[in-house]
Amino acid sequence: MKIAFVIALRNLMRHKGKSFVIGAILFMGALIMTLGNAVISGMNRGLSENIVERFTGHVVVISEAQESANILFIPMGKDIALIKDFAKVQKVLSEQTYLASYLPAARGFSFVLTEEGDVDFAMLLGVDFPEYNKMFRENVKLVEGKLLDKQERGMLISQNRRVRFFNDQNIWVKPIGFPLDEKNFSDEAKKYREKMIVKDSLVLMGASGDSTASDVRTDIKGIMRYEFLDDYWKFFNILDIETFRECFQWVTNADAAANLSKDTKNLIAREENLDALFNDSTVVAAKSGKAEISTSLKKLKDKSSVAKPNTDAGAYNVVFVKLKESGKIQERVKDLNAAFKAAGAPARAVTWQAAIGQLGDMAGIIRGALTGFVLFIFFVAVIIIMNTLSMAALERTAELGMMRAVGAPKRFVTVMFLIETASLAVIFGGLGILVGAASVPILKAMHITADNNILQLLFGGKTFAPYLGVTDILVGVIELVLVTGFASVYPIVVAQRITPLDAISRD
Amino acid sequence: MRIIEMKNVRKDYPLGETTVSALKGVDFSVDEGDLLSVVGPSGSGKTTLLNIIGCIDKPSSGEVDIAGQNITLLDDNALTDLRLYTVGFIFQTFNLIPVLDVLENVEFPLLLMKENAPSKKEIKERAEHLLAEVGLTAQLHQRPAELSGGQRQRVAIARALVTNPKIVLADEPTANLDSDTGHKILELMRKLNEEHKTTFVFSTHDPDVLQYARHVVKIRDGLIVEDAPILERKRSKTGAKSKK
Numbered sequence: 001m002k003i004a005f006v007i008a009l010r011n012l013m014r015h016k017g018k019s020f021v022i023g024a025i026l027f028m029g030a031l032i033m034t035l036g037n038a039v040i041s042g043m044n045r046g047l048s049e050n051i052v053e054r055f056t057g058h059v060v061v062i063s064e065a066q067e068s069a070n071i072l073f074i075p076m077g078k079d080i081a082l083i084k085d086f087a088k089v090q091k092v093l094s095e096q097t098y099l100a101s102y103l104p105a106a107r108g109f110s111f112v113l114t115e116e117g118d119v120d121f122a123m124l125l126g127v128d129f130p131e132y133n134k135m136f137r138e139n140v141k142l143v144e145g146k147l148l149d150k151q152e153r154g155m156l157i158s159q160n161r162r163v164r165f166f167n168d169q170n171i172w173v174k175p176i177g178f179p180l181d182e183k184n185f186s187d188e189a190k191k192y193r194e195k196m197i198v199k200d201s202l203v204l205m206g207a208s209g210d211s212t213a214s215d216v217r218t219d220i221k222g223i224m225r226y227e228f229l230d231d232y233w234k235f236f237n238i239l240d241i242e243t244f245r246e247c248f249q250w251v252t253n254a255d256a257a258a259n260l261s262k263d264t265k266n267l268i269a270r271e272e273n274l275d276a277l278f279n280d281s282t283v284v285a286a287k288s289g290k291a292e293i294s295t296s297l298k299k300l301k302d303k304s305s306v307a308k309p310n311t312d313a314g315a316y317n318v319v320f321v322k323l324k325e326s327g328k329i330q331e332r333v334k335d336l337n338a339a340f341k342a343a344g345a346p347a348r349a350v351t352w353q354a355a356i357g358q359l360g361d362m363a364g365i366i367r368g369a370l371t372g373f374v375l376f377i378f379f380v381a382v383i384i385i386m387n388t389l390s391m392a393a394l395e396r397t398a399e400l401g402m403m404r405a406v407g408a409p410k411r412f413v414t415v416m417f418l419i420e421t422a423s424l425a426v427i428f429g430g431l432g433i434l435v436g437a438a439s440v441p442i443l444k445a446m447h448i449t450a451d452n453n454i455l456q457l458l459f460g461g462k463t464f465a466p467y468l469g470v471t472d473i474l475v476g477v478i479e480l481v482l483v484t485g486f487a488s489v490y491p492i493v494v495a496q497r498i499t500p501l502d503a504i505s506r507d
Numbered sequence: 508m509r510i511i512e513m514k515n516v517r518k519d520y521p522l523g524e525t526t527v528s529a530l531k532g533v534d535f536s537v538d539e540g541d542l543l544s545v546v547g548p549s550g551s552g553k554t555t556l557l558n559i560i561g562c563i564d565k566p567s568s569g570e571v572d573i574a575g576q577n578i579t580l581l582d583d584n585a586l587t588d589l590r591l592y593t594v595g596f597i598f599q600t601f602n603l604i605p606v607l608d609v610l611e612n613v614e615f616p617l618l619l620m621k622e623n624a625p626s627k628k629e630i631k632e633r634a635e636h637l638l639a640e641v642g643l644t645a646q647l648h649q650r651p652a653e654l655s656g657g658q659r660q661r662v663a664i665a666r667a668l669v670t671n672p673k674i675v676l677a678d679e680p681t682a683n684l685d686s687d688t689g690h691k692i693l694e695l696m697r698k699l700n701e702e703h704k705t706t707f708v709f710s711t712h713d714p715d716v717l718q719y720a721r722h723v724v725k726i727r728d729g730l731i732v733e734d735a736p737i738l739e740r741k742r743s744k745t746g747a748k749s750k751k
Contacts, residue, residue, distance in 0.1 A: 003611075003618040010606035402602035405563055406616045406666065407591025409584065500563035500590075503602060504554070504678070 001415055008419035015392065022388050022421075023428035029381035029483060030429040034436025034476045035443075036374035038466035039458070040367055042444075045467050046460015047363055048326065050228035052352050054139035057102070058329050059336060060355035061089065061319035061347050069350040070357025071107060071318055079208050080107055080317040082250065088345040093319065096339060098332055100324045103127065103135050104316035106244045107236075113203040113215055118169045122161060122204065123235045126244025129156070135322065138227070140238065144184060145175020145222035153240050154221035155202065160234035162223055163188070166196070176200035176219045184223070204239075206248030216247045228461055232359055241314070250315035321349070363457050370458075378479060382486045389421065389491035393498070400495055401503020410496045417492045425484040433476045440468045509572070510673055510706050511537035511560055516569035518555050518729075529555040530566070531729040537708060537722070539673065542700045544720035545710040552729040553710040554678055560708060561594050561676045562586045574673050591619055595667030595705075597677035603651040603662055610634055610647040613665045620670070637665040641695060657688035661695065668699060677709035681716060693719040 012019045052058055062071055063081035071080045083089055086104065093102050106126035111119050129148035133140050140147065143159050157165075157173055163186045165171045172189055174180055180198060182190075189196060205215040218239065226233040239247070323332050329351050336349035353360035393400070400413055448464035450456040459465065518530040529552045537543050545553040558564035559571055562578050563586075571578050574593045578586065590596070595616075603612045613634040617625055625633065638644060641661035651659055660680060667675045677696065681689030693709075697719050700707045709720075717723055717737070725733035 003615065006611070007604060007606055014606050398600075398602060399604060402596075402598065403604070403615075404587070405561070405590060405596050405598075405602075407587055407619050407670075409587050409619075412619065500561075500596075501558060504558065504563070504598065 001412070004412055004416045005419055008416045009423060011396075011416075012420055012423060018388060018392055019424060022385050023424050025381055025384050025388075026425055026428040026480070026483070027432040027435075029377055030432025030476065030480050031436045031439075032377045033374050033479050034433050034468065034473075035439060035466065036370060036377070037472045037475055037479075038436065038440045038443075038468040040370050040374070041469060041472045042464075042466040043363070043367060043370070043458060043460040046465055047457070048460075050461050051356065051359075052322075052326070054136045054226070054228050055233060056352040056355055057135075057320035057322040058326055058352055059321040059323065059333055059349050060352060061093070061102075061321060061336070061349050062355075063317060064340075064346045064348045066317075066348075068357075069354035072355055073357040073359050078109075082315055082317050083319070084346045086314065086316055088343055089319070089340065089347040092336070092339045092343045092345050092347075093321070096336065098324050098328075098335070100322040101135050102319050102321040103131055104319045105132070106241060106248070106250070106316050107318050108244065108248055109207045110204045110247055111207055112165075113205055114169060114171060114199075116169065116171075116197065120165060120168055121207070122157075122202075122237050124204070124206075124239045124244060124247070125236045126239045126241040128241055129238060132238070135320070140224050141227050143223040143225055144181050145178045145220070147222055147224070148238070148240055151240075151242075152221070153219070153243050155204075155218045155240075155243070156222045156224045156238040157202075157220055158230075158234045158237055159184075159223055159225045160230070161237055166192075170195045170197050172196045172198050173202065173220050173223070174198060174200055175222050204243075204247045206244075208248055214246060214249055216243055218243055218247075229456060231456060241316075245315055319347075359457075362454075366454070366458050374479075378483055381483050385421070385483070385487035386490050389417070389487060390494050393417070393491045393495040396495075397498050398503045400498045401500045404498065405500030405503060413495045413498075414492050417495055418488060421484050421488045421491075425480055429480040429484070433473065433480065436476070437468055437473060440466045508539045509536050510539040510541075510574055511535075511708070512570075512572040513556075513559070514570040516559065516566045516571060518552075518559065518564070519567045528729050530559075532569070533726075533729075533731055535724060535731055535734060537674075537706060539706055540700070540704045541722050542697060542707045542720050543709075543722040543724060544717055545708065545724050545726060546712065546714075546717060547710075547726035548712055551726045553712075553726050555729075556726065557676050557678050557708065557710050560674070561596055562589050563596075591616060592622075592670060593673050595670065595672040595675040597660070597663045597667045597675065597680050597709075599679045599682050603659055603666075605651055608648045608650055609638060609643055609654070609662050612651065612662055613638055613669050616666060616670045633669055634665070637669055638662070640699070641665050655688075656684050657692065660684060660688075660692050664692070664695060664699070668703065668705065671703070672705065674706045674708065677707065679710055679712070681711065681713065686715075689713075689716070 056072065060071065061083070062069070063083040065084070066081040068074065074080075090104070093099060106124075108124050108126070110122055110124050112122050113119060128150070129152075130150050133147065140156065148154055148156060154176075162173050165173055166186065166189050170192065172180075172185075177200075185193070199220075201217050201219045203215050203217050224238070244250075321336075323329065333349045333351055339345075340347050340349070353364070403413065404410075444465050446464070448459075450459045450462055450464070456462060513533050513535045516530055516533040517528065519526045519528050533552075533556065535556075545556055547553045555564065559566050559578075560573065562573060562581075565579060569579075573589065576589060578589065581589065604615060607615065610631070614630050617630045617633065635644075635647065638647060641664055643658060643661055643665070646654060646658060651662065654662065664675075667677075675696075680696070681692055684692060693716060696707055696709065699705065709716075711717070720737060722736045723733070724731055
């Protein structure tokens with residue numbers, strides 16, 4: 001078949017114009033597909049880096065009673081079910097060797113009450129803040145004041161929420177013990193400076209349909225922002241977990257909170273016996289916010305924090321989990337759910353994409369659109385190349401027919417055509433992939449920034465960071481092979497159908 | 508020994524709602540080593556006859572035996588093999604592969620061979636020998652586009668003979684050549700026929716060409732109207748001797 005190579009390659013040289021047109025299409029197709037793959041890959045990496053590593057972890061554990069897996073971007077005010085019997089859940093988590101780390105937390109929606117009589121709201125994330133920030137790569141950055149220390153009570157308000165407070169209620173919040181920092185004023189704050197009401201604490205009242213809530217005054221310890229994807233996470237203000245529980249009346253262990261016995265309820269009614277309620281395995285959803293409960297809470301908190309400094313076997317409604325191997329999320333979700341089931345732990349694991357709901361959907365849509373665009377380019381390239389090659393085959397009827405007449409089998413014609421298209425694919429398509437691969441670091445170095453939320457999702461962060469790994473290059477090569485293969489099928493069929501008689505008829 | 512035998516061969520082409528018959532029941536045979544000319548006016552069916560003999564077309568009905576094989580029973584692969592090993596083709600418009608040089612064009616059929624494939628050295632020697640016979644030693648590495656019409660047809664003849672076929676078919680081989688070159692080509696074919704004992708069948712509508720044949724089949728309107736050997740031939744203009 002050496003002669004097939006010779007004829008094919010010389011034909012390419014002979015029909016330079018056609019070869020160049022097909023080559024240019026292959027080059028552009030390969031270039032666009034490579035860049036498209038790099039953007040998709042960069043987006044995936046960026047989203048993974050900025051969401052998984054800095055906010056949710058790979059897997060999110062929620063209560064088995066929680067209907068929707070989307071627990072982070074749900075309509076405001078909608079409750080997330082409490083994880084009952086957290087101790088069992090924690091035991092299961094601690095036994096899984098494939099987990100890198102996990103952090104229990106509480107997510108809720110609270111009213112913000114003010115002396116001025118207006119009611120506002122805030123999304124709260126109750127966590128052990130130092131552990132949280134450590135697990136999520138110091139994603140919370142201080143703007144004013146200070147960050148929360150271990151077991152320190154207080155609240156970190158997002159910079160964006162502070163602006164909203166001012167716009168809604170003329171209240172400008174600042175960290176307690178710190179002077180007013182006018183350089184951080186928003187445009188509105190500067191404009192209506194004389195109407196500004198400055199506060200360094202807020203009264204929060206958990207908004208819950210399942211339990212009672214109490215109003216808790218909380219000191220504002222700092223104003224913060226999220227380093228990555230702040231536009232999406234800005235709604236979440238951080239609160240220490242104990243204040244969160246007080247605010248939502250989750251006194252301690254989750255299973256008891258949801259399953260109070262009749263006797264326990266009777267005990268709750270008896271104020272003098274409140275302290276007796278608190279032991280390692282009992283939780284109370286109190287009917288009223290009495291001082292005794294707070295005292296007992298403090299006792300319990302102190303006791304539990306000494307015994308388990310990193311986590312708390314108390315009440316939580318979400319656990320963020322990081323895996324050792326990020327490529328096995330679905331598999332680990334299955335493993336975790338099987339382990340929960342086997343242990344009778346009333347929890348279920350969901351992927352981070354499921355937990356972020358619409359945000360994940362939007363990312364999926366953008367990724368789908370990009371993939372669609374790449375496939376469209378793929379399709380267009382196939383059609384144009386197929387058409388050009390088919391025309392070329394028909395133009396060579398006399399030559400191909402003569403070859404068949406002197407004894408060339410159809411296989412010879414097939415091989416010759418494949419060599420021609422494969423040579424163009426290797427040279428021009430390969431060049432397209434190389435140029436695409438070389439463009440990726442250049443595009444990355446340009447530090448193109450995203451101004452809006454959609455672009456941030458597309459970029460997977462603040463800056464455009466396409467990424468091309470070995471797998472992406474392999475995908476590009478496979479796409480090129482498929483384009484060449486699909487584009488060659490019809491022209492080969494056309495060429496195979498050319499008979500010696502067709503060649504003679506042309507005479 | 509009969510190398511070509513056709514019995515009641517018909518070839519019909521559908522043309523809209525009607526059917527055009529190119530061959531209307533042809534009975535005809537050729538002996539091995541013959542130099543046969545199929546003569547007839549344009550549209551008489553001579554090209555169709557050659558196409559069927561050359562296994563590049565199939566009859567609508569009738570039987571065709573080529574070198575002992577009934578081609579109506581052969582599939583595409585078998586017909587391809589028959590064309591490669593048994594039949595050599597010389598086209599009216601030369602039909603050389605434009606990207607191959609003269610030597611490569613002649614080597615081409617040998618390079619396609621799978622069974623009894625000659626060695627590289629043998630392929631080259633055989634091609635060079637035939638090109639020397641047709642007088643193209645100086646043009647071995649020229650491309651077809653660099654050759655004259657007569658030279659191209661000589662390359663085509665060498666290519667048709669390189670596989671040592673039992674039959675060489677030439678459809679109006681001189682149609683695109685000037686008269687002088689045409690006669691030279693026919694003289695060459697006659698010479699090769701005598702030297703290689705290869706059966707040559709060529710079609711023509713030029714009466715001058717007949718003097719090169721030993722056997723003439725006249726065809727008109729799809730029917731053979733005369734099938735006779737030529738016993739006496741005059742010398743050609745180029746001085747070819749008459750021969751019984």
